Amino acid sequence: MITYNNHSSSCVECNVTIDSKVLNYSIEHFRHPLCRECQDWLRDIHEYSSATEESINLYFALKKREVPAELEKDDGFKTIDIAVPHAKVNIEVDGRHHNYSPKQALSDLKRTLYSFKKGYTTLRIPNSLVKDDLEKAADLITDYLITSRDTKKKRY
């Protein structure tokens, strides 16, 4: 992305100010504006976690909407693709095998129940939606998160 003014931007992950050199490098290599430290963090996610491209893209689309999301969060039982503890919602970005494998479906159901007992709802988003209509999906998910946050605030 080229900008007319050479103003500074901020890291989408930690909000620190980044100069145009870091910004350009980050966009080129990671497709998102990240400071050097967060570039290292994302590099590790790519290398050592099972996070998919779709899950990472959705994560950054939510960060852009100022959602306090966490990528690849370990809740002690399993790793959640995208967790939003503030709204008490877990987001799982699922590939096809979640629909076709009964074993996977049963394991998903157990995870959903485990989270629900702790007060968390699980939102399952198919990979195909993230690929085809990321921005619209991110808007609807953000709306869902706001509603969940406000409903839970009222109840407790």
Ligand SMILES: [Zn+2]
């Ligand atoms: Zn950063």
